[in-house]
Amino acid sequence: xxxxxxxxxxxxxxxxxxxxxxxxxxxxxxxxxxxxxxxxxxxxxxxxxxxxxxxxxxxxxxxxxxxxxxxxxxxxxxxxxxxxxxxxxxxxxxxxxxxxxxxxxxxxxxxx
Amino acid sequence: xxxxxxxxxxxxxxxxxxxxxxxxxxxxxxxxxxxxxxxxxxxxxxxxxxxxxxxxxxxxxxxxxxxxxxxxxxxxxxxxxxxxxxxxxxxxxxxxxxxxxxxxxxxxxxxx
Numbered sequence: 001x002x003x004x005x006x007x008x009x010x011x012x013x014x015x016x017x018x019x020x021x022x023x024x025x026x027x028x029x030x031x032x033x034x035x036x037x038x039x040x041x042x043x044x045x046x047x048x049x050x051x052x053x054x055x056x057x058x059x060x061x062x063x064x065x066x067x068x069x070x071x072x073x074x075x076x077x078x079x080x081x082x083x084x085x086x087x088x089x090x091x092x093x094x095x096x097x098x099x100x101x102x103x104x105x106x107x108x109x110x111x112x
Numbered sequence: 113x114x115x116x117x118x119x120x121x122x123x124x125x126x127x128x129x130x131x132x133x134x135x136x137x138x139x140x141x142x143x144x145x146x147x148x149x150x151x152x153x154x155x156x157x158x159x160x161x162x163x164x165x166x167x168x169x170x171x172x173x174x175x176x177x178x179x180x181x182x183x184x185x186x187x188x189x190x191x192x193x194x195x196x197x198x199x200x201x202x203x204x205x206x207x208x209x210x211x212x213x214x215x216x217x218x219x220x221x222x223x224x
Contacts, residue, residue: 004155031210033212035214040216041216042199042214042215042216042217043156043199043201043214044214045211045212045213045214048210048211048212050210056210056211058211058212059211059213090155090156092155097143097203097209097210098143098144098203099144099161100146100158100161101146101156101158101212102158103148103155103156103157104155105154105155106153106154106155
């Protein structure tokens with residue numbers, strides 16, 4: 001089944017404890033992206049990648065890192081999480097830029 | 113800076129009562145405008161892509177249209193299962209190529 005998977009789905013952590021949220025797609029898509037969704041602020045793009053080893057900042061990249069070493073994986077790294085990073089995170093992928101994006105099920109992160 | 117504004121924020125309809133959702137956008141050259149549906153707690157699900165002014169796409173009770181400044185999602189004779197949040201997004205073709213900008217969405221409730 002064609003899909004985007006994210007892990008973990010739920011995570012409660014403490015300020016400053018490094019964490020990684022994994023994202024994987026099995027559709028051989030070139031483009032991948034991370035978003036956060038907060039009430040009243042909509043979906044905001046954190047980072048995107050147009051291909052392996054090519055990543056770029058979205059609108060809200062501060063406090064996040066990404067890497068794209070393989071086509072299928074695009075992990076999101078929070079080196080020192082803070083409470084303002086509490087949010088619902090979505091990973092998405094598309095065949096190439098300009099095509100529709102397929103979204104993962106979301107990761108609900110709480111930083112205390 | 114690319115911008116997407118959706119209206120209304122919320123819309124309540126009776127089953128069978130047709131209406132339209134609006135998406136106004138400013139972008140440095142439009143690569144594509146996208147409509148997604150999002151159910152509570154889930155990732156957005158793709159509905160339509162529109163690439164140029166005058167284009168229209170249709171699926172079941174939904175029809176999307178595009179002008180140079182806005183897009184409409186027309187809902188004909190809606191049913192309760194059409195209740196969801198509808199998101200509009202743009203990707204730019206010129207500066208910021210690769211970035212996706214989403215609107216805050218319109219939450220549609222259809223009462224039986």
